[in-house]
Amino acid sequence: MSKALTYLAKTRPEAATHLLGFYKHSVQALDDKTRHLIQIVTKVTVGTERGLRQYAPKALKAGASREEILDAVLMAFPAAGLNKVLDAIDIMREMDLLPDPPDAAPAVNADKRLGALEEFPLQRMHCLQRPEANLIVFRTTADSATVYSARCPHSKANLCRGTDHGTTVECRVHNWTFDLATGHCVEPQGGAGLEIIPSVVRDGQLFLA
Ligand code: FES
Incomplete structure (x- = not known):
């Protein structure tokens, strides 16, 4: 849980309880991997670096491949636009969560x-x-x-x-x-x-x- 939610849970427990209950109980049919991949899409769309850093490793841990994580980032494009997608790619590459590009064609003599x-x-x-x-x-x-x-x-x-x-x-x-x-x-x-x-x-x- 983020520090801000922890703070809210202490200072506004009623509101925080409902909010956290929504997160906990609203998604029931999706497996962890799918859920975390969708969270990547939403984090890229909203442009939250912290959320991305939090959920992208969870997707990997839940069994998503780096190719699937890249797909999730790209899925955000229609809503997020190019700049947010490129920012997300920078963050994910820094975290080693994206596939390496294929080797460039070998130089010819x-x-x-x-x-x-x-x-x-x-x-x-x-x-x-x-x-x-x-x-x-x-x-x-x-x-x-x-x-x-x-x-x-x-x-x-x-x-x-x-x-x-x-x-x-x-x-x-x-x-x-x-x-x-x-x-x-x-x-x-x-x-x-x-x-x-x-x-x-x-x-x-x-x-x-
Ligand atoms: S046919 Fe070419 S060397 Fe004999």
Whole structure:
């Protein structure tokens, strides 16, 4: 009980008894977790930091997850408005009652940048000479690409010197042919496929992963 209610119970016992009796007996069907989550909504709406600090830990203790507590804070938005919700989030984060944000996307090394995605022709083979290896970039759709090692899996010839048939490339040494959308060997059937080099697209740029 807050100090103010304790004070009222002593100095205005009749009034305080009715008030406390209301709190005690009015809610009967809700379990503790639900009740405390609703109390979070009301505390955020009213903008009472003390109430929030009092009831939010109770919700956690009653079995609410941090995600549910965040939902309760956000439920107050239509009545409370943005500023009260943001203030509540500050308080709850300080009390470690809200979920951590997901990890930010890992930074990509600028040295691994292969180029702007739109620079690579759609559905066509594009060769890149890199210090680590020769690569083939095949832009499968407007916003995705697959990167392959240009080394022929048959006997390591450079496929960038092979014959470009559009969506397939044919090795000039023994004529193995590879589908560039999948990397599979189409001639001879069952031959080893191209090695896929992990890559990632960020902000329209293609990087080695
Ligand atoms: S090295 Fe490419 S087909 Fe043999």
